Amino acid sequence: MLLKNEVQAVPTVHTIRGPLDTAELGPTLMHEHLVLKSPGIAKNWPERYDHEAAIQRATEKLQQLAELGIRSLVDNPRRIFEQQGSY
Numbered sequence: 001m002l003l004k005n006e007v008q009a010v011p012t013v014h015t016i017r018g019p020l021d022t023a024e025l026g027p028t029l030m031h032e033h034l035v036l037k038s039p040g041i042a043k044n045w046p047e048r049y050d051h052e053a054a055i056q057r058a059t060e061k062l063q064q065l066a067e068l069g070i071r072s073l074v075d076n077p078r079r080i081f082e083q084q085g086s087y
Helices: 039-044 051-067 078-084
Strands: 012-015 018-021 028-032 072-075
Touching: none
Parallel strands: 028 072
Antiparallel strands: 012 018
């Protein structure tokens, strides 16, 4: 049993590519949002959101992060994809 403030290391984490040994994670950014679409903004001002441009910007930023040594990040886009019907 863990006591308050104790941390238990886990040997693997589940990723979109399957289980990964935590030793292979490297520097990790937590709770990132690569592409964020607010339903209210999209409904009221659809011209302000260009999905393809957002994906392109996210891809460029991820490439820059990789060049800086960031090897992994945590992002939970499921809700956004469900709203768009593409999940």
